[in-house]
Amino acid sequence: xxxxxxxxxxxxxxxxxxxxxxxxxxVTNFRSLLWxxxxxxxxxxxxxxxxxxxxxxxxxxxxxxxxxxxxxxLNITATQTGDSAVYLCxxxxxxxxxxxxxxxxxxxGTHLIIQP
Amino acid sequence: xxxxxxxxxxxxxxxxxxxxxxxQVDSQVxxxxxxxxxxxxxLTLIATANQGSEATYESGFVIDKFPISRPNLTFSTLTxxxxxxxxxxxxxxxxEVHYEQYFGPGTRLTVT
Numbered sequence: 654x655x656x657x658x659x660x661x662x663x664x665x666x667x668x669x670x671x672x673x674x675x676x677x678x679x680v681t682n683f684r685s686l687l688w689x690x691x692x693x694x695x696x697x698x699x700x701x702x703x704x705x706x707x708x709x710x711x712x713x714x715x716x717x718x719x720x721x722x723x724x725x726x727l728n729i730t731a732t733q734t735g736d737s738a739v740y741l742c743x744x745x746x747x748x749x750x751x752x753x754x755x756x757x758x759x760x761x762g763t764h765l766i767i768q769p
Numbered sequence: 770x771x772x773x774x775x776x777x778x779x780x781x782x783x784x785x786x787x788x789x790x791x792x793q794v795d796s797q798v799x800x801x802x803x804x805x806x807x808x809x810x811x812l813t814l815i816a817t818a819n820q821g822s823e824a825t826y827e828s829g830f831v832i833d834k835f836p837i838s839r840p841n842l843t844f845s846t847l848t849x850x851x852x853x854x855x856x857x858x859x860x861x862x863x864x865e866v867h868y869e870q871y872f873g874p875g876t877r878l879t880v881t
Binding site: 684685687689694695696697698701703741743745755756757758759760761762 | 770802804810811812813814817827859861863868869870871872873874875877
């Protein structure tokens with residue numbers, strides 16, 4: 654059974670701190686790993702990672718994938734209260750020889766709270 | 770990316786009734802997905818809908834309960850049939866664009 658595990662499940666820090674969110678996975682036919690930020694209803698796309706060791710960066714957020722150890726981390730530096738959200742990690746699988754993707758398998762998410 | 774809209778944004782329905790949720794995308798996409806997020810839970814894939822073929826359902830979801838239509842490359846509907854309070858969830862559609870998946874704003878369904 655495909656599995657995506659995120660840790661910690663919840664985290665409370667103060668504004669200005671740096672946080673690291675973890676995501677490990679056990680899946681067959683791995684295609685990519687995606688990070689999302691969910692504040693109300695719709696998850697907002699952050700990053701898609703397909704190759705090991707290549708950091709993706711957007712402002713204060715960055716992420717990297719280790720396909721050998723089967724995990725990814727999401728870093729947020731100089732946190733702000735607006736970073737408070739649930740951060741979701743998801744894995745996309747490859748279907749068949751055509752390479753088309755299946756739906757995503759999600760972890761339970763990390764509930765991040767940034768205190769002023 | 771893609772701009773995705775869903776209707777309705779929220780609804781309160783009585784048990785035993787059905788609700789059809791619409792998903793509209795601003796560009797043609799091959800694959801559309803429907804997810805459910807129960808209160809306090811993460812997202813679970815219900816089914817994959819490709820235009821021109823029958824939807825593919827995940828384990829635990831059946832066509833009689835969640836019929837899906839995909840009449841063209843920009844539109845899909847999900848019906849939640851014979852609803853019970855356990856169907857109270859957020860229902861989200863998503864599309865894949867250049868291997869990235871983007872989500873619609875979601876439909877918050879409450880069944881009383």
